Amino acid sequence: MTRNTGSAGTTRRLAGTAAALLATASLVAGCGPEIGPAAAPSSPAPTPKEALLASVPDGTEGTFRLTGRDSTSNVSGLVDPTAKGIQLDTSMKDPELGFTMTMSFLVLDEELWMKVAFSGTKGLTGLPKLPKRWMKLDPAKLDDPASVPQYDGADVGNAGPLIQAATDVREEGTGRYAGTVDLTAGEAAKVLEAEEMAGLGDAAKQIPFTAVVDADGNLTSLSLAMPKSGSGKPWTYEIGYTDYGAAPAIAEPSGSAAQDAPSVAYELLNG
Numbered sequence: 001m002t003r004n005t006g007s008a009g010t011t012r013r014l015a016g017t018a019a020a021l022l023a024t025a026s027l028v029a030g031c032g033p034e035i036g037p038a039a040a041p042s043s044p045a046p047t048p049k050e051a052l053l054a055s056v057p058d059g060t061e062g063t064f065r066l067t068g069r070d071s072t073s074n075v076s077g078l079v080d081p082t083a084k085g086i087q088l089d090t091s092m093k094d095p096e097l098g099f100t101m102t103m104s105f106l107v108l109d110e111e112l113w114m115k116v117a118f119s120g121t122k123g124l125t126g127l128p129k130l131p132k133r134w135m136k137l138d139p140a141k142l143d144d145p146a147s148v149p150q151y152d153g154a155d156v157g158n159a160g161p162l163i164q165a166a167t168d169v170r171e172e173g174t175g176r177y178a179g180t181v182d183l184t185a186g187e188a189a190k191v192l193e194a195e196e197m198a199g200l201g202d203a204a205k206q207i208p209f210t211a212v213v214d215a216d217g218n219l220t221s222l223s224l225a226m227p228k229s230g231s232g233k234p235w236t237y238e239i240g241y242t243d244y245g246a247a248p249a250i251a252e253p254s255g256s257a258a259q260d261a262p263s264v265a266y267e268l269l270n271g
Helices: 003-024 048-052 157-166 186-191 195-206 265-271
Strands: 064-069 074-080 083-094 100-108 109-119 134-137 166-173 176-181 207-213 219-226 235-242 259-261
Touching: 048 157, 048 176, 048 207, 083 176, 109 265, 157 166, 157 186, 157 207, 157 219, 195 207
Parallel strands: 134 259
Antiparallel strands: 064 074, 064 235, 074 083, 083 100, 100 109, 109 134, 166 176, 176 207, 207 219, 219 235
């Protein structure tokens, strides 16, 4: 195989991985428990688990920032519930050829844009030539429309399903929680990739977690400590929600900042 073909083929695989990663961020969002209105004063005090579930964003908090980390990648972005919008950004480095691909998706209701950039490409040929602008995608031209992000609710990081699957939740100080999650239970079983779940084995039923809730009752972080599996290293599944009501609203790309996606963009996504 020539270096030219190898570069292009690796990029397609990397694009597929990044798109799948970002799509999973909204895979089970909205599948968590419905959080009802605050309990009446005469009601019993909420359990630690109930209090933690009540802190999960439900779309009333305004725009906020998100961060996420799993075994292979980091994701950052914005969530704008009013506009039914999300912006997700991730960078992935190819371990063989050394170049880095940065991929971003922007969703506003049912409309979708993508942006892709490459760095560390000196000496490489065959990489797709893509515009630097936001590229508006037509879902009808995607082999699998579900492979790209969609807005399915404010809890983009899937904190709700994970907390719902907790078998033990303890409050260890003001706004600080810890406990154990059964990743094989309910919607939580859909959060990780199949390969990650398989690697965990029986340990998936008892994953330690910590969480932090701010003074306004909003979840700011949820971290799951994943054990070592096989020859791999321990890793952390982490969700961060910050700047509630203070992050910028997501605006539709327009003018010179956007264009319709060219055919090469669909070739990249469709493999």
